[in-house]
Amino acid sequence: MKKQIATIGLEMHCEFKSNSKVFSAAKNAYSEIPNSNIAPLDMAFPGTLPVVNKKCVKDALKVSIALNCTQPEYMVFDRKNYYYPDLPKGYQITQMAYPIGINGKIYIEVNGKLIPAYIHDVHLEEDSASLDHFFDTSNIDYNRCGVPLFELVTEPCFHSAEEATAFIEHMIRVYRYLGVSDADTKRGQIRCDVNVSIADEDSKELGTKVETKNVNSLGGVAGVINYEIARQTKLKEEGRYDEVEQETRRWDEETGTTIRMRSKVDAIDYKYFVEPNIPKYKMSDEWKKKVASTIPRLHLERKIDYINNHGLSNYDAEILVKEKAISDYFEECLALQMDAKAAANWIITQILGYINKNNTNINDLYLTPKRLKDLIDELDKKTISSKQAKEIFEKVIEEKKEVSDFISKENAQISDKDELTKMIEEILANNQSQIAEYKNGRTNIFDYFVGQVMKQTRGKANPVLTKEILTEKLK
Ligand code: ADP
Ligand code: MG
Numbered sequence: 001m002k003k004q005i006a007t008i009g010l011e012m013h014c015e016f017k018s019n020s021k022v023f024s025a026a027k028n029a030y031s032e033i034p035n036s037n038i039a040p041l042d043m044a045f046p047g048t049l050p051v052v053n054k055k056c057v058k059d060a061l062k063v064s065i066a067l068n069c070t071q072p073e074y075m076v077f078d079r080k081n082y083y084y085p086d087l088p089k090g091y092q093i094t095q096m097a098y099p100i101g102i103n104g105k106i107y108i109e110v111n112g113k114l115i116p117a118y119i120h121d122v123h124l125e126e127d128s129a130s131l132d133h134f135f136d137t138s139n140i141d142y143n144r145c146g147v148p149l150f151e152l153v154t155e156p157c158f159h160s161a162e163e164a165t166a167f168i169e170h171m172i173r174v175y176r177y178l179g180v181s182d183a184d185t186k187r188g189q190i191r192c193d194v195n196v197s198i199a200d201e202d203s204k205e206l207g208t209k210v211e212t213k214n215v216n217s218l219g220g221v222a223g224v225i226n227y228e229i230a231r232q233t234k235l236k237e238e239g240r241y242d243e244v245e246q247e248t249r250r251w252d253e254e255t256g257t258t259i260r261m262r263s264k265v266d267a268i269d270y271k272y273f274v275e276p277n278i279p280k281y282k283m284s285d286e287w288k289k290k291v292a293s294t295i296p297r298l299h300l301e302r303k304i305d306y307i308n309n310h311g312l313s314n315y316d317a318e319i320l321v322k323e324k325a326i327s328d329y330f331e332e333c334l335a336l337q338m339d340a341k342a343a344a345n346w347i348i349t350q351i352l353g354y355i356n357k358n359n360t361n362i363n364d365l366y367l368t369p370k371r372l373k374d375l376i377d378e379l380d381k382k383t384i385s386s387k388q389a390k391e392i393f394e395k396v397i398e399e400k401k402e403v404s405d406f407i408s409k410e411n412a413q414i415s416d417k418d419e420l421t422k423m424i425e426e427i428l429a430n431n432q433s434q435i436a437e438y439k440n441g442r443t444n445i446f447d448y449f450v451g452q453v454m455k456q457t458r459g460k461a462n463p464v465l466t467k468e469i470l471t472e473k474l475k
Contacts, residue, residue: 001237002200006229008164009156011193013149016059016181021146022126023050034141042145044088049277056148058291059180060100060124065292067119069101074282077275082268085140086128094125096272108170109300110163117167118155125149156206161225165218173299177324191216196228212249212258224251227258302327310340319348325362332369342376350393366400374403383407414461424469427452438474
């Protein structure tokens with residue numbers, strides 16, 4: 001058999017965050033209490049009408065622009081009709097004919113190399129309710145009904161589990177950087193349909209794709225892809241490739257296999273038509289520009305910048321861009337003209353260490369980039385040792401004080417003449433015999449007195465002033 005090439009396309013769903021749901025005023029929030037965040041519309045009560053949440057449209061537009069998609073002139077929604085108990089209206093409001101973005105292209109990093117990822121389209125829709133199955137009943141929880149759901153459909157452009165999961169990880173960060181979603185896989189905010197096919201290496205056509213629905217972890221996505229490649233390849237080897245059919249399967253976490261749910265041949269006809277209760281909405285170029293201006297520099301661009309223009313290692317740059325807040329903090333340091341490597345080291349070792357240990361957030365940290373700069377400046381001036389710097393670091397945060405407060409109190413030289421004089425007088429009073437020796441000509445004992453002053457002040461007495469006062473007193 002010829003060498004096989006796998007092809008993968010993803011349909012990635014992401015729950016957006018917003019105050020209210022995408023078409024109703026109910027709260028968009030997870031709740032343990034079923035049916036607590038719902039409005040009549042979410043349960044399809046007669047007479048209710050959808051009202052589009054503008055923030056959700058704005059966020060969808062933001063992602064569309066960030067992925068270099070082409071946007072339509074109008075925002076238009078369609079009805080996708082089918083019956084299922086988790087869909088009380090009997091249809092889902094989604095976008096079919098004019099999705100908010102088409103033909104996108106971005107680069108993602110896989111094993112240190114940049115590869116292109118092609119986006120077929122992105123669209124905004126509503127999530128369904130969720131079903132809780134018990135021994136002999138199933139309950140419907142409408143809390144999730146109408147939660148804004150953003151769907152991204154890629155072209156069949158990936159060729160391994162590694163590439164596909166790298167894309168998902170990339171997108172999770174894009175959603176977080178854009179602030180449109182927490183994109184938390186553990187809370188089911190990211191769910192993927194994974195399409196896999198295989199074909200001969202030199203084939204011009206793609207093989208039959210098999211779709212595995214609703215996979216909600218990166219491990220699951222990788223599992224599906226690897227399992228499907230192996231399953232389809234084996235069937236082909238055995239001359240039974242016709243058994244690979246367009247079908248929908250599900251991922252079984254326990255066995256690490258995919259299980260057939262239904263054939264695509266008897267696919268439902270969704271009878272799409274324009275959602276008549278939502279007027280089409282013109283997205284002016286002005287508005288698009290305004291939304292585009294809120295898009296921050298994304299993680300990969302920042303990472304490449306840190307490596308190429310600020311001399312950071314791949315490892316350090318990767319840690320810094322993991323979270324936008326941390327990367328923003330680092331960029332504030334750069335804006336303060338701090339040394340990039342020094343700032344990166346402090347952030348990665350001390351700050352991230354402190355944050356993890358104390359379960360806090362970098363935005364709440366009292367040690368702002370400006371205060372970190374003060375600290376590193378003192379270290380550069382050698383006013384403090386690196387051990388002292390680490391102590392002051394914690395104290396600034398814990399006591400909410402300035403770096404200078406600790407420099408003057410604990411570390412700075414004692415240069416107050418009166419204070420030193422008083423101290424030296426006391427020391428001399430306790431060293432009468434040495435004074436006598438000194439006066440008898442043992443002038444090298446002078447260093448002994450200096451030593452005593454240093455001992456008492458733990459090295460902080462100003463040496464020039466100390467000698468001056470001592471000379472005066474020993475006359
Ligand atoms: P459908 O009509 O079944 O929804 P589409 O052509 O719209 O199929 O594609 C749905 C998803 O399947 C997309 O993510 C696409 O990239 C992927 N896909 C399409 N053809 C293949 C294939 N031969 N192998 C793997 N994935 C594919
Ligand atoms: Mg879909």
